[in-house]
Amino acid sequence: MTVTENKTLPESFLPTLPGSAYSDPELFAREQELIFEQLWFCAVRSGDIAKPGAFRTVQIGRESILITRSRRGEARAFFNICRHRGAKLCTEDAGETQRAFQCPYHAWTYDLDGKLVAAPNLTKMPDIDRVEYGLRKVHVREWLGYVWVCLADEAPSFDETVVGAVRTRLGDVESLEHYGVESLELGRRITYDVKANWKLIIENFMECYHCATIHPELTEVLPEFADGFAAQYFVGHGALFGEDVKGFTVDGSKGLDRIPGVSEDQDRRYYAVTIRPQVFVNLVPDHVIIHRMFPLAPGHTIVECDWLYLPDVVAEGKDLTKSVELFHRVNQQDFDACERCQAATDSRIYADGGVLVPSEHHIAEFHNWVLDSLKPRA
Ligand code: FES
Ligand code: FE
Secondary structure, three states, X not given: OOOOOOXXXXXXXXXXXXXXXXXXXXXXXXXXXXXXXXXXXXXXXXHHXXXXXXXXXXXXXXXXXXXXXXXXXXXXXXXXXXXXXXXXXXXXXXXXXXXXXXXXXXXXXXXXXXXXXXXXXXXXXXXXXXXXXXXXXXXXXXXXXXXXXXOOOOOOOHHHHHHHHHHHHHOOOHHHHOOOHHHOEEEEEEEEEEOOOHHHHHHHHHOOOOHHHHOHHHHHHOHHHHHOXXXXXXXXXXXXXXXXXXXXXXXXXXXXXXXXXXXXXXXXXXXXXXXXXXXXXXXXXXXXXXXXXXXXXXXXXXXXXXXXXXXXXXXXXXXXXXXXXXXHHHHHHHHHHHHHHHHXXXXXXXXXXXXXXXXXXXXXXXXXXXXXXXXXXX
């Protein structure tokens, strides 16, 4: 894949990726292998596996990954594959087990740390190393109330690649810490089944050239978005709420209780951070919205979006409808746009791709990052 040289391009335009970059199965397989199976991937919410034995299975790159919590309360992640004859161990998306995972094929059984603890007739078999034949482990970190996993043999530095993205966008990590994200509670989760390539979703999130056209509610609340210059590329800049706007809600009415750590200069502002390869974080004074993408096929991405509030707000059952509705609409508007683009990526008219106008130029840096990530390593 290359960015096509186009001599006819005016100076203020940059080329996009070619259409095939969004639909070619071979390229997608390389992205799965060299991006999603190599980098830290934000997999599940810590609260989704709150108790020992609670589990979720998720698709990361080409692999099914089983994520659970040990008896000591530590998050654990494994390739979801039985070490006997390779059956998929856990076939449910989520659930809870008392103390072990039992393979539905010949009943090999693994404890919550992945150790092989039982196999029918094992005593008649030659001694087997129960750790060696335990579940194959995946690197795990918990941060911001989420379980992050890395499938690479050697994980890249979490601080540089994940926390570093926050520093790049907000200027420091302290400004994020003000929101106390790890102590917030899940108020609402919506899962979107998007028929579009994951890169289209990231590109869309990175620019606001489209905001005036497709986000009427959002631009009412954040008037500066109407001019097309998203806050995304000014380090530390948060978009200010409109003068008459009382909260980050679908009609600008008052939101929920403000998160106490949010500073005066963060109040009445919206911040957005992209953590490559698959996370978007939105910060507003009374809640935090976290999107996790699960790319499944060149033209198919699942997006799980969580709205997080102060624990009291959730416990007291406060009405979140207007609060959730604003970004839910934004998501629908964005994903509709991405799907319209996806449908055209196979057209011969888009074989050479399109153009990035000046307010989208920073997307070229994302394209270069993808291209670099796919280069063969020495
Ligand atoms: Fe799992 Fe045989 S494949 S026990
Ligand atoms: Fe948008």
